[in-house]
Amino acid sequence: MMMTTNLRSLEEKSRIAIVGAGVFGLSTAYHLAINGFTDVTVFDRSPYSNALYDQHRGCDAASADLNKILRASYGNRAEYQRLAYAAREEWKRWNNELRMIRKEDLPDGLEGVGDLYTECGFLRLSDSPIHPLSEKELAGLSNLEKQFPEYRLKNYIISDSSEEERARTDGWGHVLDSMNWSGTGVLDATAGYVRADKACVWLAKEAKQAGVQFIEGKLKGNVVNLKLVESLESLSDSKIVEGVMTADGVFHPADLVIIAAGGWTPYLVPDTRKLLETTAGSIISIQLPPLQERPDLWDKYSGKNWPVISQGHDAQVYSLPQIDGTIKIGYRGTKFTNYVSLPDNTRISVPVTAYTTPSQTHVPVQAIQEIKEFIRRHFPDLVTLGISYTRLCWYTDSIDNDFLIDYVPGYHKTLFVASGGSGHGFKFAPVLGQHVLDSLREQETDLTKIWRWRDVPQGRRNGLEEGETGPRVLLKQTLATEADWMSVMNV
Structure with missing residues (x-):
């Protein structure tokens, strides 16, 4: 019927x-x-x-x-840029609503959280000190000039002395002074992170x-x-x-x-x-010493003093300020796949996490090596701490x-x-x-x-055309062990 x-x-x-x-x-x-x-x-x-x-x-x-990172840097994709700034306003409204709730009335999980969105700035660095700004970065700045000129004034090209001076005048000198970087990049003062x-x-x-x-x-x-x-x-x-x-x-x-x-x-x-294809970015955590032992590190890497940082094409490696003493760093230069057989013998990529069978929390050595270099360059005072936790973060990539x-x-x-x-x-x-x-x-x-x-586009399709024969398959990777975590100087 x-x-x-x-x-x-x-x-x-x-x-x-x-x-x-x-x-x-x-x-x-x-x-x-x-x-x-x-x-x-x-x-x-x-x-x-x-x-x-x-x-x-x-x-x-x-x-x-x-x-997670909140940013509106989308190159020539003006639709997402507009949507990101619309979302930013709502995140700020949520902050205000959360502040109005009495502590005793906060639901479980939100006690002491503070703000859901922290506008700490986002420092996007080129691949190396000698690389110029990418075409995507330049396109994003151009779109800002057209759509949000007031926000263009809050995006500072850090290799431009006049824009650096404007950043200092606007109160962002602490970010510029804290970075060990002499190359090109953009400091975006309209960006930050959200408590996911x-x-x-x-x-x-x-x-x-x-x-x-x-x-x-x-x-x-x-x-x-x-x-x-x-x-x-x-x-x-x-x-x-x-x-x-x-x-x-x-x-x-x-x-x-x-x-x-x-x-x-x-x-x-x-x-x-x-x-669509299921792919994984690689995430590591660095646990700071207890607050009473190293209050200086907790303060330095807090959202009030430290920005979101990314380096390389499409944020190949990125980091966020500490939350409760944990600093998260991610690698997305390669997104990995996990192919399995379905009952009908179809092979597709599915998530494999700490809570699946089999379980998996270790990330490929390739990711660890890139992240270690990032730590050495931007977090030299954390080198001796080593990595405390790793995991694969499973997304769904579209073509x-x-x-x-x-x-x-x-x-x-x-x-x-x-x-x-x-x-x-x-x-x-x-x-x-x-x-x-x-x-x-x-x-x-x-x-x-x-x-x-x-329709499926011709040519390269965000890696989906590779299938199981491509190089991103997790089973083809050497996974890092806990021994690889401890010495971030050993690159």
Whole structure:
């Protein structure tokens, strides 16, 4: 018997199931709820409500992280530049709202957090002292001049003496003086970092207050497949999703299923595999000595004194200020893949983390070597501390680094995907869901046009054309051991 409820247009009373409680799922759920949708349920296998998005308590999505960069440096991609600055305003509003809550009324996970967004500045350095500014950096500055001239004045080319002087006049001399760097780069005073795990806790709280339901856990919240209508005589060329099946065997009916499952999206929706691939950046942590032993280091590397730093093309290596004594440094010069066989013998890349089977927390030696050199250059007083923790952060790269937010063709508008963050989606958390809603309503905007379902481009496609024969496969790498962590001078 064919279900007809799934064939209705999207309505405020539609039953909507969102698979994934990372930033794409959270923001979508929140904006659906505040725009009048009354039956929204988010599913996730991670215990976010109890673990509070803590990467050390069973949470392994890319969103479950210590901190993320907020920047509007997008080269000639003016759409993302505008979106980033719109998000920045909302992050500031969230800061203000958080400050208004009495300490005793703060929800679990937000006690003592301070601000969700810290505008500490972002120092983007060229590959080496002799390299000029990249074409992408120059294009970004040019776009700022056209769209946000007031923000162009807050981006300083540090190899230009007049702009350096302007940076000092504007109060950024402490950043320039702290860096051991004599080459080119840009100090962006409109950028900084956001507390990723805490922001997710905040957004989940807001979504729940707006009426969103959450179902979590390895059994109850783990969506294992989509339930399709089996007989469609009048729609022989189309499928209809009528809900999701979770690992506990329960069927959850839905008029619309939104897959926002990050690195698990290509696994759940095979149709996306030509457009998306699951890849991993490499993350290390340096743990500072206790505050009472080295208050100088805690102060020096805090967000009030130390900027976000990146070096190389597309932030090949980057670092963020310390949070609770932990300094995070990442390598994304190569994003690694993890191919496995599915029951139908298809081979795709899927996440492998501390909480998967098998588990994995060690990163390739290649990443460690690049990060060690970065530490020697920019953090010489931390060299003797060594590395305290490593992990792989699994993203979902799209073919062109644009998000994939659209109805999946062939499912009669009962299946929608919101994914393809490509390592730069988190900063948009406060506003992303509103634009997902535009796509759900099939409104054509500058953003929905570039995020829609698209053809596979010819030539190089962000590495997706390599497949399992390429050099990025994790099994082809030598993984660093804890012995490699201790001496960062041993490069």
